[in-house]
Amino acid sequence: MKPQATLTFAKLGCSKGGRELFRNVDYTLSSGQWMYLTGVNGVGKTSLLRMVCGLASIGAGDILWNGQSIHKQADAYHQDLCYLGHLNGLQESMTVTENLTFTTALAGRSITERRIRDVIGRFGLHGRSGQLVRYLSQGQKRRVALSRLALSPARLWVLDEPYVAMDEGGVKMLADLIADHLQHNGLALVTSHQRVPVGDIAPQMLELQPS
């Protein structure tokens, strides 16, 4: 079990190119809960997720992790964060093992090849550990990127359209992975146009309204 944690949006606002996307979003998410972020195209879902990760600067208001602004504790916060965006973050000319070894090294940990084989095996990629990422299909690349989640000790998962390019089995597997994460006191933020249930845990809905 990981220790309890909370993520809070305080009067959060965002504008892009001089146009206000949303404002005054107040929300709190606690351990064991997942947020299902919805809204029409262009309402700012990805922008909000990138602000949560600290990749984009916060337009208005603040984002708090355990009651403290995320920008005041960047290093500690990043240890607790695993982000999966539109890009998979995989280097095409390296093998699956090399990629995963590198991303775990970035998080400050080493990993055995055996553990990588175990994890990608669970994601339906048996025997692919030595293959160059270039030769994998879109869905398989997504699965490799998702196996980062299983390898990460982070409490907060930020998933931007995680089900894209996945087959039915992959969608189910990811949903189970998120459910397991939540049961161990994890938190998850998910945007998706597919409504996928996560075990029997009801989502905390947040619908962004264009302002």
Place this chain on the structure above:
Amino acid sequence: MSRSMQPLALPQVMLAVLRREVSLAMRQKGEVLTPLMFFMVVASLFPLGVGAESNLLLRMAPGVLWVSALLAAMLSLQRMFATDYADGSLEQMILSSTPLGLLVLAKALAHFLISGLPLVLIAPVLGLQFGMDGRAMGLLLLTLLLGTPTLSLIGSIGAALTLGVRGAGVLLSLLILPLYIPVLIFGAGAVEADAAGLDIAGHLSLLAALLVLSLFFSPMATSAALRISVE
């Protein structure tokens, strides 16, 4: 998770970055060879263009070799962060708990090993074309060895600033070449001064000082530029 995953110290994380870059370069050998060939061709054009008057060539040699090396090192700068930017690895580096400046430092060091060091090693051979003697060639090697890491470090700032910009290559050279001027002056100047029988300790100290300064400041500037580029 416990036994199969051990914590890594910061130098080990930097080493992981370095090893990744070098092994990638070994897989795409063209990336290592292109700047090297460019260096050899450009440096060889001068004797052909200026004529074979040996005194003139010998006087020009340090400057010509330094300018060629500087242009060659710049050729590969653009790729320093480009693929990481395109495939999302850069986002993951920024989000990692390792300070971005250290990752950037490792990348700049890798750039030196891949693009700078081969130039340094081949330079004495090219010096032969200009009729340089052993002492001058040794000194050229030393100044290049002190100067090319600085080129990679300063270059990383330009590479980060021009990420995702159209026509990045030309913009990058416009940004970076003026910053390379001090390195060129003291690098080529040391070899010339020595040939004229002057003391060169000052030139070498300044080259080393430039290296130390860029080691300290360029990772900060590059990190800031990278954060802006992914926003």
